[in-house]
Every structure is written in C-alpha cells, then in structure tokens.
Amino acid sequence: MTATQGRTAVSLQIPSIPCPFPSEINPHVEETERESFAWLCASGMIPDEETVERYRRARFGDLAARTYPRVDREMLRLVTDWCMWLFAFDDGFCESVRHGRRPGKLVRELPELLRVLDDLTPPEHFRSPYARTLLEVRNRVAAHALPDQLDRWCAATRDYLYAQVWEAGNREADVVPTVEDYLFMRRRTGAMPPVVTLIDIAGRFHLTPEHWMHPQVRELTQLCYDLVVWDNDIFSYAKEQRHDRARHNLINVLVAHRGRSEEEALEEVLAMHRRAVDRMVELDAAVRAWAPREVIEFVQGLEHWVSGHIAYALASSRYTQP
Template sequence: MRTFAATALTPPPYEALVHRAVGEITAHTAEWADAFGLAPTEAARERLSRANAAELAARACPEVPVAAARLVADLLTWLFAFDDRCDEDAMGTDPGRLAPALAPLLEVVDRFGTAAHADYQPAGPTAAALHDLCRRIRALGRPGGLLRFSAAFREYLFALLWEATNRQLHRVPRFAEYVQMRRHTGAVLPSFALTDLATDGLAAPADRVDPRVVRLDLLAADLVCWCNDVFSYGKERLRDGHNLATVIAHELSWPERAALTEAAARYNAGLAAYRSLEAEVLAEADTRLSRMLLARRRWLRGTYDWSLSASRYS
C-alpha cells in the first residue's frame, strides 16, 4: 500500500525539513509518555514507539524552538496513545464505554490548564497527561490560542463518539458526512491550533473568518487526513469503514482498487486547489497570516514524508 500511495499521491511541492533536534525531541517525548503511564505495557510501548510522533512533529514544526517542538510532539504522542487505548480496550467500537472515558478529558479541557486545586486531580494517566499539555499551552501566554486549541479538542472528543457509534452499528458514513467528520476524528484542527502557537502564527480574527482562509484551513485538514487514509488503507480496510477509499467504494458501489485510485485523485485535486487559493491569499497576507499558511505547508509536506516511512501503518 505504501508503494501505491507513494506513486499515486502528488508530493506537496514544499520544502521538506526536519527539526535539527529531532533526536532530543524523540527522547523527551518517550520519557514524557513513560512518566504519565500512557503506554502501560510493553506491547503498548512498542506500538506507541512505532507511531514515531516525534518525527511527525519535527517535520511539521522544523523551525520552532525546541520546547515548542516538544510540546507538539507530546500532543501527537497523547493522540496516538489514546487511539491505541480505544483500539485495545474496544472503546472505539462501543460509545457506551467511550462516553464515560471522555468525561474526565472534557473536564480537563474545560479548566484551560489552570492549576489543579486540592479538590481536583485529573482522573487517571490519560487525563493527567492532557492536563499537563493544557497547563503548558496556558503558560505560553496566548489566551486566544488556548481557546482555539480547547474548542478544537472538544470537537475531536465528540467526533470520537460519532465514529464509535458507526462502528457499533457497522455503518459506513456517506462521503460528505465522512469528509466533515474526518477533520475532527483525525485531531488535525487542535494540532494546527497548537502549531500556530508554536510558530507565532496566530492570524488576526478578521483573517481567521475570511472565507478564503477558512477554506484553506479546512482543506489543509482534509489533505492531512486523506494522505493518512491512502497510506493506511491496507491496515484500516480490515477494521471498519472510516477511510476515504472505503467510503467512496461503498457510496459508488465501486471495486476496491478503483475507489483507492479515486481517493488518491481527490487528494491530488485538493492539493492543486489548495495551492491555487493559497497563492491568492498570500498576495494580500500580513506577517501573522503568512506564518500560519507556512505552518500549513509544513504540515502537508511533513505528513507526506512521515507517512513514507511510518511503521504504524505497515
């Protein structure tokens, strides 16, 4: 499947970079995950190590201070670990079990990283690690960015319930529904929000709600997720219907190979549309919006390059 993806997908035509401290970031993130017990068994640690979240962060944020890159890597590690937990504990197929597990996480996010008082302690290692992330984001002193991250993270948590319900019912979503929800189940938007904080790319509110910028941000999130879908199809096709190629095959009654080819074609068309609109917006962008768009380019290229060697989906 990796050979197909590398051949069928157009590489994002942006500079491929990796953070100079990728080794340090990797070591830190492994220690951070161990300190919070995010991977309590040897098998879980091996699976989390194979995700190599630190490399993805180092590619998506190649030019930020080391502390900021570590924060992004820790968030991605948390997301991979929670995804593993949903798979291993079967929570991802049972919304009745997943909902109670999300409540303490939502409580953490609602507190916006404020110091834990004597009457409040995060409920378990997953919540404690998330609280640490929120606390460190709060310490950056950018409340607007913290609000964006928290809002996007809430959407991610609730989207997981949608995904679990589909799995319980053996339901394959329609294409338009899948595209909308995939942005959230993939946790790309909170990752973008944290990256904007790390790169000082917090665009002005007027720019954030500009229809062209909104379109670019959503399309960037789609492209990150669709790239992952094509690279991971060989593994995910055996699990459930939450993959772009599977959704296309189901909706159009197409054979597997044709649907996978169409998924790659939609990624390529989306990338071309992104580049065209990006050029239009950049012609009028101020410094902060330009940094935000640079961060999106880093994510698009970084995701593609990381996927070429990611053993998590092999």
C-alpha cells in the same frame, strides 16, 4: 451499509502522492523524540511493553518535527508531546477492544477530559491518565497562548473528543458512514484542528481572530485538514483492512456507498488530493498578495503539515509494518 457489506480483499499498490510543498525537518528532532517518548512511557497511557516497543518503532517525534520544522526546541517538545497524547488516546482508547465499540463507555469517560479543557477541576481529582496528561499539556499551551488562541485549541480538542463518540457508535453498529458524513467528520476524527490550532502558538506569533476567520485562510485550513486525513487513509488502508478497521477509511466508504472497486476508489481519492493541492497553491498566491507576516507564516505551517505528514507516513512503521 454495514462494514461487512462494504469490505473487499484486493491488495492495493499505493502510488506516489504529489506534493509541491517543501519537506523540512526540525533540527531538534532527536532530543525531543527521546524526551517525549520517556514522558509518554511515564504517563500511564500505554499499557504494556509490546505497545511501548511499537511506539518506539513508530517514532512519532518525527511527525512533529516534520510538521513543525521551524519551531524552537521548547515548542517542538510541546507539539511532540501533544502528538504523542493524540496517538495514545486514539490507539488505547478509541481503537481498543475495551472502548472502541462502546460509545457509552467512551461518553462516561468524557467528563474528566472536558473538565480539563474548561479548567474547572484540580489535578488531584483526575483518575484517568489521559485527563492528567491532557491537563499538563493544556497548562503548557496556556502558558504561551493568548486567550483567543487557547480558546481555539480547546474548542478543537472538544470537537475531536465528540467525534470519537461518533466513530465508536458506527463501530458498535458495524456501520460504514455515508460519503458526506465521512468527509465532514473525518477532519475532526483525524485530530487536524487540535494540531493546526497550535501552528501560531508553537511559532510564537499570533493569528488574530479576524485573520483566522478570513475566507481564504479558512479555505486553506480546511484543505489542509482534508489533504492530511485523505492521505492518511491512503497510507493506512491496507493495515486497517487487515485488522478489520477500514470502515472509517475514505477508500472503503467509496467502495461501500458508490460501488467503486478498491482501485477505482483509490484513484478517486488521489484525484481529490490533486484538486485540493492545486487549490492550495492557487490560494497561497492569492493570500500573499495581501497578507501580513503572521498569516503567511500560518499558511506555511499548513503546507508543512501536508508535506510533513506524507514524508513521515512513507517511512513510519505505523503504516509500513503490519
């Protein structure tokens, strides 16, 4: 189905989104926000003063501080820079007029980024500011990560990049993805694996491969992915609809493929949210019955992402302003 066929024009009133997990904020938020914003401005990834001002108002450092509220100052700066990179790449590269509807162009840009993740190319060979800054972030992650942790983060970032090609192809063809495809790919397009794989690195502990792959931990991790991206779709829907970018939004996908009204689609997403939260609470209790400290800290990190994203989105100009 095309995006035009699936679009409607009703204005939605967003209700409160239930979340039982505590909301915290890192005490180093102000200084890391300033430093990371200066880093971003010097990176070459944001093209003009209008974008600079929009990013200043959005205060992306608040998102990092709310989703990693207990990491130390050095690690908060690392995760803040990474969040800044992801927002800049998404806005300037994936959603831009130049690249967002041209998967071929995006594909041709991937080699430099993938060579960064594979650590194959000297930094002076990179033309793209995205590749140069990704290399800097990767080197900083590598300085604190064990080999399996670095591999997890690199693999998650590769998946994110490939998922952007899928989105660009849908934009080029003006296609609204099916519900099944969207739910599967949204975890990746929403960049959740690349940020969740930093939880243990930034927390300075090690989630072993065995614990990472434990069935209960995997389910909790995927529930976290889903909750954050579904909630993001709720918060961003009105803005995306105004700017004709709602094809990759769960509300619009349900309208297009299941014949829901916008209000019905919103209620369905909220019901999905409630079921996922209930399951996270249930699994949290089950994990605490057997898990060592590192697993419990990781699960708390997942819960911080769910609550921190909601707190950030309710206040951020990225979602509250046109």
